[in-house]
Amino acid sequence: MSTLAVVSAGLGQPSSTRLLADRLAEAASGALRSGGADVAVETVELRDHAHAMVDAALTGFPAGAFRAAVETVAGADGLIAVTPVFNASYSGLFKTFFDVVEPGALEGTPVLLGATGGTARHSLAIDFAMRPLFAYLRAAAVPTAVYAASEDWGSTGSGLADRIARAGGELAAMIAGRPAAAKDDPYDDPVPFEDLLAGR
Template structure:
């Protein structure tokens, strides 16, 4: 069983960001199943975690649904990360989520990047803003990023070829990797204090 985590930072409900995230998830699911893989898709809607993210920044600890979302991303074999564009970059909510993910969580993990905006003039945001962030996080980002402007959601379906190509690239990276082992909880088996004193 392969798990794909889909992180969407759209603020409205419904949002074009979530619509694009869903299309990418469906295309990736199809591509993996064509390769004989069983797939589970886990959705993380950051809009619902905004308060918990602020609490985490203040306390240093994730609570309830945020802890589950972070664990889901850590356990996933691949990640689809989609953000709306604000001020020519990813949204603050999107960045905050990846700020609180533990260092090393995304190291080597296949990632597909995508963004939405009102006009095509923001189309370079995937390569100019998002790709450097995920390079810093040491993720294995697929070559094709997907950008969708408002016009891409009406009339002619211009983004389907990009969606399908990016999904195939992500599926190829997932199939080429061993499944992610269960993430070990570093506090599950603590060393007794007496043993620490002896050692």
């Protein structure tokens, strides 16, 4: 079973950011299933965790439902990360979430990047803001990212559906080709206390 985590940083409800995240998840999970894999999709709406994210940034410890959301993302086989573009970059909500994720938690994780904005002129934010962020986190971003401007929705000539399908296929291929992560828990087989006392 492959787990696909989807992070949506949309502020509205509904939002075009969540819509793009859902379309990308459908494309990636469909490509995985067509290859014979079972896949579970888990979506994290950051707006639902806004206060908990600030608390975690201040204390260094995510708690409650937000902790479960962070663990979902850190433990996934693949990640879809979608943000609205504000002031030529990702949103503060989006950045705060990835600031809270433990260092190394996303190392080697295949990730599909997506963004939404009012006009196409914001599309470069994916390459000059999002890609460097995930490179720093040592995640493996797929080649095709998807930016959706307002005019892309409902436009037959925008090519949005083709970009979504291509990006979803690339993410599925990376997940399918990734070695299975080690699931060993060092606490499953603890050293007996007597042996510790005896120095063994």
